[in-house]
Amino acid sequence: MCSADQDNQESEVGGCEKIGNWIDDLIRDVFYKIGKFVSFRPWTTIGLTMLIGIGFGGGFAVLESENRPEELWVPQNTLAEKEQEMYLNYFPPTTRINTMIISSKSPNNQKNVLTETTIQDALSLQQEIHTTPSNFNNDTFTANSTLVDLCTKAGGSCASSYDGVCQCLMSGILKMWNYDLETFNNDPDFMDTLNQYGSKEDLMAVLGNPTFDSSDQLVSAEAFTVTYFLDDRSYVQDGSTQDPINEQWEQDAFLDVIQKDPTPYTNVNIAYFSTRSFSDEFGGAITGDLNLVQISYLVTFVFLGATLGKIKCGPGSRWSMSIAAVAMIGLSTIAGFGLSALIGLFFGPVHSLLPFILLGIGVDDCFVIVNAFDRERKVPRKHEDDEALVERCARGLSRAGASITVTSMTDLVAFAISSTSALPALASFCAYASISITFLWFFASTFFTACLVLDERRQRGNRRDCFCCLTRGSGGNDNDNDNNDNELTEEDLNDNQEGIASTYFRKYHAPAILSKPGKAIVLLIFAGLLGFGIYGAINLSVENTERNFIPTDSYIIDYTDAADTWFSDDGTSVYFIFEETQANIGNGIYDKRVELADLDQRLTEKSTAPPYIAEPVSADAYRNVMTGLEEYLIAEGTDAIGNATLGADGWPTNQEDFVMTLENYVNFGAPGSQYSQDVAMVSDAETRETRLEAIRVEAEYVRLTKEKRGEVIEDSSKQIEAMDATRAMQESWTDLPPSFTYSNIFLAVEGFKVIQQELFSNVGLAIMSVAIIVLLTVGSFTTTILITLNVAFCIVEILGFMWAIGIAIDSVSVINIVLSVGLSVDYSAHVGHSFMLKGGNNWDRRVTETLADIGAAVLCGATSTFLAVAVLLGSSSYVFKVLSTQFALTVALGVSHGLVLLPVLMSLVGPKPFAAAEDLDAPVAGGKKEDNDDDVEITKKVDNASSEEDDASIPVPVMVEAEVPALTRVESDAKSIEV
CATH class of the missing domain: 1.20.1640.10 (Multidrug efflux transporter AcrB transmembrane domain)
Structure with missing residues (x-):
């Protein structure tokens, strides 16, 4: 051992000391x-x-940048990565989300947002958003677009219209008046109309802190949401995902309208979020702080000069x-x-x-x-x-x-x-x-x-x-002083x-x-x-610190606070994708139609323990095209969607009629158009036949958050438990068609x-x-x-x-x-x-x-x-x-x-x-x-x-x-x- 012997410095040098001396020399x-x-x-x-x-x-000429989170912070070759690849193969990205949470700004501290003046302001704001054009212009393409030009097309967004903005996929209580202010003003009893929105659970999903009377009639609420869905037009360039046309609309028609100062909508508070918001605010914070980095370099330069x-x-x-x-x-x-x-x-x-x-x-x-x-x-x-x-x-x-x-x-x-x-x-x-x-x-x-x-x-x-x-002049030369006797x-x-x-x-x-x-x-x-x-x-624990990346003065903070206050039960979507393959003889989607329509029964009582899936009691918490089709066939038959013959179980009698009925049911303007994004079909150009590839059933996790040091943060431990338990539950469904799970948080949770x-x-x-x-x-x-x-x-x-x-x-x-x-x-x-x-x-x-x-x-x-x-x-x-x-x-x-x-x-x-x-x-x-x-x-x-x-x-x-x-x-x- 190369240790010291303080009492015998002159002792024989060991082999390790010799090596150390040789390395030093x-x-x-x-x-x-x-x-x-x-x-x-x-x-x-x-x-x-x-x-x-x-x-x-x-x-630097060949430097490649990478800004996609899934390519930066996600372990590669994980199950979540494979699930995402399979999911996008069936259901490529189709939408960008822009959403508002509207609450009352009454001078007398009236919290009820369901008043005539607040709804009028909300409808006026909505109309300005959907009519304001965006102006996109680059070297190769110019476009003046409104919401109708860019939105995801789907029927059922309005109560009684498929025209104009009602072509767009939107959600919220304003659909009861077709997102139109004049229609609302002509409504003699807007609360009665609002109570026709759906079930009590449907209303609770889109309202913040709603109250109901003894007859389960809606009386008041403190907030409601309005959400717009744009068709995804993104592409990857230089390692980052870009969607310039939609981003321009989000800036010109959504963010600029809401952020107008002074605002003409004096009766409402608006918390809002756009798909581009996070990159804008996070990138802005980083860019702003680069000035501090320059100052730190200057401080270092001064310190070096002063001490060297x-x-x-x-x-x-x-x-x-x-x-x-x-x-x-x-x-x-x-x-x-x-x-x-x-x-x-x-x-x-x-x-x-x-x-x-x-x-x-x-x-x-x-x-x-x-x-x-x-x-x-x-x-x-x-x-x-x-x-x-x-x-x-x-x-x-x-x-x-x-x-x-x-x-x-x-x-x-x-x-x-x-x-x-x-x-x-x-x-x-x-x-x-x-x-x-x-x-x-x-x-x-x-x-x-x-x-x-x-x-x-x-x-x-x-x-x-x-x-x-x-x-320097000789007078400034004090380098050395001559000393005749050279004595120091x-x-x-x-x-x-x-x-x-x-x-x-x-x-x-x-x-x-x-x-x-x-x-x-x-x-x-x-x-x-x-x-x-x-x-x-x-x-020390692992935490989901995504919220921390948002600057403290950002409008996103106001949005997350509003969501925590009024929609604390809203969580992240999780999808169960069921595949239709040639090998699924006797175990295909049509063969298991009844079991798939009743899938909600397998997801009940899962909210308080892993996998923490919300109870499937509302359209926002659970969406299943098979359930919707079954209910429609019982109520309306097939006259309006292909006139296929139904069997004793209420379903088309064969695979071909089932696929034809399903396609007609989810087409734009059809009764089930709200499910159009949940069905993956491929048309054969030669035979002109449509082949069903997969369907997806959307459920929702409960809000997996916790409070730490007085702040609400995402609970990463529960998110890991939820992901693992969801996969285990899906794997246990051996009596259903082949399936897999997907959620947009799984990549991060794998990390x-x-x-x-x-x-x-x-x-x-x-x-x-x-x-x-x-x-x-x-x-x-x-x-x-x-x-x-x-x-x-x-x-x-x-x-x-x-x-x-x-x-x-x-x-x-x-x-x-x-x-x-x-x-x-x-x-x-x-x-x-x-x-x-x-x-x-x-x-x-x-x-x-x-x-x-x-x-x-x-x-x-x-x-x-x-x-x-x-x-x-x-x-x-x-x-x-x-x-x-x-x-x-x-x-x-x-x-x-x-x-x-x-x-x-x-x-x-x-x-x-x-x-x-x-x-x-x-x-x-x-x-x-x-x-x-x-x-x-x-x-x-x-x-x-x-x-x-x-x-x-x-x-x-x-x-x-x-x-x-x-x-x-x-x-x-x-x-x-x-x-």
């Missing part, structure tokens, strides 16, 4: 050579890397490097997206978050590189020639390269593991992320480092930041020896957490956090069934991959275990906080949790790897030097990410709100684990250092370093004293070193390579 040597090339040819490097980025960016060097643009400032960092992230995004498109990965809505993710990871790499680059500077810039600068860059990149390689590899593999997810959106997103992170690592090592070399030349040449062609006193060395952050870690942070009470308190606090996280993770498993399996595999990559790149079991446990604890605690603040397991939070693995490992991996580079026998001292060295870079990277995230916390979009919340948790918990818990664990059970580690116990010229003494007596001569610029221009200024008698291992290798 290999990575450092590789990056030393990269640093040599980049620093010797910075302009060539920048040119080549830009060509590479732009070249791969050519993949001096804030004031002048000597020691590095604002140009802030630009270089943003350019590096941009190149990585372009190249990563382009290559992903070239290999055929689709681009989904959540992929737009990736540049933000790359920003957080890329900034961390920049701070680590700059920190290492600055710490390798041994002389003032004025006395550092090009050869010395090349050597410093090579040594700095060899120091930082291993650290960013560990974090980049762990991020890459964590995302690559999740790219195998059953959810297409998550799989594609993670594939994009892993590819983009590869480019980010490459461009950080080359492009950004080359820019850093040029910036060092700029500072040495006394040229202006961001205007590098302009040289101890007072000079102590002045600005370390930056504020490093000083804080050395003098305050490390002593506080490494004292005996400090260690006990840290372990106790994090044990409590872990316990809280475990409890929250256990109680609910697997998403929790996806969360824990992806996170588990990602953490496992972190362990493997850390072991391969660090070569220490102890370090690997500590870093992996640190990341695992952090993720568990994030899950706990998600439960506490009400973030459920859904498609958005699962993606963000996978991202959290990648981000949280960065903070721990940097610290763990830096600890391996600190030698000596005193583990507390090693931890202190680690925090003083890398702590500032880690803290700056975390702070920049948190500041960028903080901008998004005020977002109105659910996607950005959850993203920013989970990111804030990741940064806060990740950096606290990396800078507090991990250092304490390292001090207790940390591993031995690399062979190439800096020996903190080695004697130095002019004095001796004691194991337990942080003070160092240093007297050193240099060519010139460092100026204020040299120290202030780096995020963690260099520790000025004395002459060391023996070169470290890396220094020896570096010199041999140079020779």
Whole structure:
């Protein structure tokens, strides 16, 4: 085992330590050579890397977008997907729904909506909607359409007419007056007419909170619905479903009329929803919040410029490097997206978050590189020639390269593991992320480092930041101060020896957490956090969060609130499709006509337990063409629908007459035209015969919702139970024709069934991959275990906080949790790897030097990410709100684990250092370093004293070193390579 033996540092190095040393040497040597090339040819490097980025960016030409929910958030090759395919084969999409819930706006708080004035307003509004034309115009087609031109044609929508708007499939009580205001005004008793609508159950289905007298006569109601059905004209283009003609009507004739301000319909409140509403409102929220993303980039740019060097643009400032960092992230995004498109990965809505993710990871790499680059500077810039600068860059990149390689590899593999997810959106997103992170690592090592070399030349040449062609006047050159005797006193060395952050870690942070009470308190606090996280993770549940995607100020919220208030029992339709095939001899639809007509008896008393199917007592809750035909044949016979001979059971006597009768019954304008969408028939062009293929029976689930934290949400657990129980019930109908079930929620429910498993399996595999990559790149079991446990604890605690603040397991939070693995490992991996580079026998001292060295870079990277995230916390979009919340948790918990818990664990059970580690116990010229003494007596001569610029221009200024008698291992290798 590669564990530490603090009492015997000189003991024989084990095999695992040898492997770790070999891996460390290999990575450092590789990056030393990269640093040599980049620093010797910075302009060539920048040119080549830009060509590479732009070249791969050519993949944008073949980028394919995907916006269809069923292709994004639904596990592929599921039973629901097969059911939908079969269903659409028989019953292709035919309608788009536009609906209103109308209630009273009486000044005296009269809730009854069934008054003369409110119905008059509703009819006037309806007439304006169906007469208002929409104007669709594109390059190939122009149309001026009204409702009659676009609606689904079906008879029976009006009480006594088939003309005009009554040709359209509509529903609601206004049909009793043929949707005509004049007809209503001529009605002497509109309540008596309304009571002829149907049964009490039929009225209850379309009225909100109706009241009836002792004779079951309708007295009042608080709301009623009006629904329009348009013929579906959709097609798929560029990965999204489009229906521009209908969408234009929905905007011009439906939404614009209702949203008119001021409204002429002063007696009614209108809650409304259109098929296009969700995409409009959700897309609008996302688009609006993209401005916040731009602000977060600006905040990050400012923070980078202020912390990489001096804030004031002048000597020691590095604002140009802030630009270089943003350019590096941009190149990585372009190249990563382009290559992903070239290999055929689709681009989904959540992929737009990736540049933000790359920003957080890329900034961390920049701070680590700059920190290492600055710490390798041994002389003032004025006395550092090009050869010395090349050597410093090579040594700095060899120091930082291993650290960013560990974090980049762990991020890459964590995302690559999740790219195998059953959810297409998550799989594609993670594939994009892993590819983009590869480019980010490459461009950080080359492009950004080359820019850093040029910036060092700029500072040495006394040229202006961001205007590098302009040289500052001699009065502004405070780069270096000549000192005739070349003597740098101890007072000079102590002045600005370390930056504020490093000083804080050395003098305050490390002593506080490494004292005996400090260690006990840290372990106790994090044990409590872990316990809280475990409890929250256990109680975290899968939820249907579809409503959360709606902005809080959207009119859709008003509609869902109205539906919850007045139509809380209304649920989602579920269809039972019965197939007629050649093999169904004796078991076809005609053979089982009586059983199919009585199917409602099999669906009774199913509302209070799975499958939660509403009682089939009204036309809205249950629709069966076989039941309708049976009742019609009993009452009217076949005179009006083909005059087929009826048998003793009241049905046509053979299969051919049955199909002919059924066809005539459901045709437009026929008595059963309301069932026209429920029968699938095919006409044979040669024989001119009609063949029955399938029928569908529509039932309805009860409203499967629950209240959580004061809000009504969809109950995903009950939806899963309902789907599974419905399928089991249908499979038990062995005495009926072959059948299957379909509901438009089944695809989403299939996702609910697997998403929790996806969360824990992806996170588990990602953490496992972190362990493997850390072991391969660090070569220490102890370090690997500590870093992996640190990341695992952090993720568990994030899950706990998600439960506490009400973030459920859904498609958005699962993606963000996978991202959290990648981000949280960065903070721990940097610290763990830096600890391996600190030698000596005193583990507390090693931890202190680690925090003083890398702590500032880690803290700056975390702070920049948190500041960028903080901008998004005020977002109105659910996607950005959850993203920013989970990111804030990741940064806060990740950096606290990396800078507090991990250092304490390292001090207790940390591993031995690399062979190439800096020996903190080695004697130095002019004095001796004691194991337990942080003070160092240093007297050193240099060519010139460092100026204020040299120290202030780096995020963690260099520790000025004395002459060391023996070169470290890396220094020896570096010199041999140079020779």
